[in-house]
Amino acid sequence: xxxxxxxxxxxxxxxxxxxxxxxxxxxxxxxxxxxxxxxxxxxxxxxxxxxxxxxxxxxxxxxxxxxxxxxxxxxxxxxxxxxxxxxxxxxxxxxxxxxxxxxxxxxxxxxxxxxxxxxxxxxxxxxxxxxxxxxxxxxxxxxxxxxxxxxxxxxxxxxxxxxxxxxxxxxxxxxxxxxxxxxxxxxxxxxxxxxxxxxxxxxxxxxxxxxxxxxxxxxxxxxxxxxxxxxxxxxxxxxxxxxxxxxxxxxxxxxxxxxxxxxxxxxxxxxxxxxxxxxxxxxx
Amino acid sequence: xxxxxxxxxxxxxxxxxxxxxxxxxxxxxxxxxxxxxxxxxxxxxxxxxxxxxxxxxxxxxxxxxxxxxxxxxxxxxxxxxxxxxxxxxxxxxxxxxxxxxxxxxxxxxxxxxxxxxxxxxxxxxxxxxxxxxxxxxxxxxxxxxxxxxxxxxxxxxxxxxxxxxxxxxxxxxxxxxxxxxxxxxxxxxxxxxxxxxxxxxxxxxxxxxxxxxxxxxxxxxxxxxxxxxxxxxxxxxxxxxxxxxxxxxxxxxxxxxxxxxxxxxxxxxxxxxxxxxxxxxxxx
Numbered sequence: 001x002x003x004x005x006x007x008x009x010x011x012x013x014x015x016x017x018x019x020x021x022x023x024x025x026x027x028x029x030x031x032x033x034x035x036x037x038x039x040x041x042x043x044x045x046x047x048x049x050x051x052x053x054x055x056x057x058x059x060x061x062x063x064x065x066x067x068x069x070x071x072x073x074x075x076x077x078x079x080x081x082x083x084x085x086x087x088x089x090x091x092x093x094x095x096x097x098x099x100x101x102x103x104x105x106x107x108x109x110x111x112x113x114x115x116x117x118x119x120x121x122x123x124x125x126x127x128x129x130x131x132x133x134x135x136x137x138x139x140x141x142x143x144x145x146x147x148x149x150x151x152x153x154x155x156x157x158x159x160x161x162x163x164x165x166x167x168x169x170x171x172x173x174x175x176x177x178x179x180x181x182x183x184x185x186x187x188x189x190x191x192x193x194x195x196x197x198x199x200x201x202x203x204x205x206x207x208x209x210x211x212x213x214x215x216x217x218x219x220x221x222x223x224x225x226x227x228x229x230x231x232x233x234x235x236x237x238x239x240x241x242x243x244x245x246x247x248x249x250x251x252x253x254x255x256x257x258x259x260x261x262x263x264x265x266x267x268x269x270x271x272x273x274x275x276x277x278x279x280x281x282x283x284x
Numbered sequence: 285x286x287x288x289x290x291x292x293x294x295x296x297x298x299x300x301x302x303x304x305x306x307x308x309x310x311x312x313x314x315x316x317x318x319x320x321x322x323x324x325x326x327x328x329x330x331x332x333x334x335x336x337x338x339x340x341x342x343x344x345x346x347x348x349x350x351x352x353x354x355x356x357x358x359x360x361x362x363x364x365x366x367x368x369x370x371x372x373x374x375x376x377x378x379x380x381x382x383x384x385x386x387x388x389x390x391x392x393x394x395x396x397x398x399x400x401x402x403x404x405x406x407x408x409x410x411x412x413x414x415x416x417x418x419x420x421x422x423x424x425x426x427x428x429x430x431x432x433x434x435x436x437x438x439x440x441x442x443x444x445x446x447x448x449x450x451x452x453x454x455x456x457x458x459x460x461x462x463x464x465x466x467x468x469x470x471x472x473x474x475x476x477x478x479x480x481x482x483x484x485x486x487x488x489x490x491x492x493x494x495x496x497x498x499x500x501x502x503x504x505x506x507x508x509x510x511x512x513x514x515x516x517x518x519x520x521x522x523x524x525x526x527x528x529x530x531x532x533x534x535x536x537x538x539x540x541x542x543x544x545x546x547x548x549x550x551x552x553x554x555x556x557x558x559x560x561x562x563x564x565x566x567x568x
Contacts, residue, residue: 007483007486008390012390014380015380015381018377018381018449018450019396025418026411027406027410027414029417029418030410030414030417033421092287100561103558103561105310107554110507110511111511114513114527116313116314120313122317122329122543123316127327127331129329178288181286182288182289191295216404221514222517240409244413245517254413254414254417257409257414261410265405268405
């Protein structure tokens with residue numbers, strides 16, 4: 001028994017160290033710092049001022065609400081755009097092509113967000129590929145303003161996040177027995193009925209875990225809103241970023257960070273509760 | 285609707301068209317970068333002015349190509365180094381976590397496993413700021429009380445490594461854990477009954493069985509580190525990683541050398557993906 005114990009502690013110690021030092025302590029510290037405020041005498045005191053600043057200034061909580069709504073909207077959009085693809089790759093296309101097509105989906109993920117977002121900047125700018133193409137074909141005379149708008153930001157956020165949704169949805173669809181669909185079809189069910197009553201309910205676990213990954217990526221993203229969004233498309237992470245790296249008000253930044261964490265985890269919790277899922281099934 | 289059911293030609297056509305458009309949407313930003321990297325122009329975007337390798341090899345004040353730009357090469361080197369160290373650390377601790385959670389039984393296991401999964405649902409920005417806050421606090425505390433200046437507690441190479449490791453280990457844990465679920469426990473039991481110690485069993489039986497998963501997890505951790513921006517930006521010191529360097533160039537001084545670097549990344553990832561695909565196909 002003693003040998004088993006020593007191995008157990010050999011495994012436990014580094015894992016415990018990892019979780020305590022890099023996850024638990026920093027987040028407790030974040031919470032603690034968010035209640036620290038420098039008073040007129042230059043002393044750090046306990047206070048709610050950092051949170052009050054959030055509610056008093058319109059731009060903060062408006063950005064917060066906007067970020068939340070946009071993230072939910074983009075998650076839904078990602079589902080609408082990618083579900084047909086996930087279904088195509090698991091159930092429609094010939095098996096010999098599907099693995100290569102899945103491989104193509106992984107490439108933009110591994111290239112990384114910064115490079116792909118940069119690609120979109122070149123595509124969407126006034127001198128960009130899309131505008132120049134349309135002008136050369138005589139469809140438009142002056143460039144359409146696409147870059148630095150909510151539109152370009154949405155495209156960027158969708159692009160960097162949606163592929164993470166396909167894989168979980170595919171693994172859910174893979175275990176769906178084709179004979180269920182065949183039987184429904186034989187009994188005269190329309191495509192829409194099969195889709196709504198068989199395919200969607202069956203794929204719900206994949207949709208939820210994919211949706212959570214997309215939502216977290218979008219709400220916590222900085223690069224796409226910052227590089228592709230305009231003045232009107234401020235993202236809440238940009239506020240946090242400014243507090244830390246421009247105005248150096250770290251305590252207020254900590255409060256904002258904690259609010260973002262609270263928002264994202266409560267929406268994830270809600271999504272899990274509503275669909276009866278567990279966090280440990282949300283993996284890559 | 286599925287492979288075995290007949291479809292109307294129109295349905296098939298529309299579906300195929302959608303899939304084609306989807307893949308076009310995926311490939312468009314990448315193609316654009318790849319083409320414009322060879323544009324003989326001083327601007328990142330169109331118009332096309334002829335083929336040139338200047339943005340790779342030129343070494344003039346006007347055009348500083350990728351292989352002459354020492355700052356850029358340095359940040360690539362920093363990213364490679366960071367990725368390697370992060371992948372190694374994540375591999376060791378993540379594998380230990382996988383062994384711990386898959387094979388051991390202990391109190392608070394559920395809680396610890398939940399903690400180990402939280403990096404999946406904590407936005408990278410939050411992870412970055414909380415580690416920055418805590419390490420700065422610890423650094424100041426040590427300096428005031430012991431007069432020691434601990435360099436890695438300030439934004440620096442090692443702080444970046446630490447920040448990326450905190451979520452890299454989670455991905456390794458999930459990838460290795462998935463493989464460990466398929467492990468035949470009777471192999472271990474046989475070895476144990478032949479009086480091998482638990483540690484010998486792990487070293488001689490479990491780890492060799494896990495080898496493909498370990499190599500895969502190492503690559504994944506490396507790539508996650510190499511492309512990370514959201515967490516890294518808060519922890520980076522005077523030596524920027526490649527994404528941080530690219531970001532500040534896109535923001536403040538974009539020249540087509542950005543296209544050249546992006547082309548190299550796109551080409552490298554695409555080639556490695558295709559090579560691994562071909563190798564896998566040969567094996568099976």
